[in-house]
Amino acid sequence: MILSIYETTSLYIPLVQPAQLPSSISIDLTSFWHLSALFSIHYDSMTLPTRTRTEHPFSLDLHDLTARLNIHGQRKIVNPEVTVLSDHATIHDLVLMGWPEVVGERPILGSVLRGSLEDPDKLSQIFGRTGIFSERYSTYSHSSLTLVSFIRNFSLFPRRFRKYSPTTQDQRVFQPLPPCHLTLRQSYPG
């Protein structure tokens, strides 16, 4: 069954109920209602670039996103991850929702920031398994394919955002954006 899905789809994202949760998240894992909130953090965050306006530098459509995740064309499975970050982010805030027995697939991380953040680079260091990020490929010119494979959502946004030098007209567009570099999407049921 999964084979049939795999052949047809462009990208397959398994959403497995996580084995353990960080202390920052308190939900009832036996409840589908609660669990769907966790899943929708990922869903919402990951598809955010497809919903942003095209004049924003981090706007991507599904095809572009897939092309960056699935660089060889036939590795369609990715590892979804979710974090809810407070002021002091640690690696333990990471919730892994991919297949536990499959390692090495590209991680895509949806995150919700609920605190203040001064240095986005620090987050990149905490959550990057290799410390290499997709948006650094112009700085680190070697093996850009590897770098692209470690695409992470929140590092993707700020780096593009920073490298982009806005014109006066663009600054008008950027002005209403909140000062924090993450776009907040919160999807907890009430």
Add this chain to the structure above:
Amino acid sequence: MKSDSAWAGFGSEYLQVLRSEFPKTTIWTWGIESHEV
């Protein structure tokens, strides 16, 4: 879709119909799976 239940059959059929209708379109699939499986 719930990809470890009978809904996977429905989902894969649905995907095939979609794919034959839109051969080049990018389709993402989120498969919700149980912890036990």
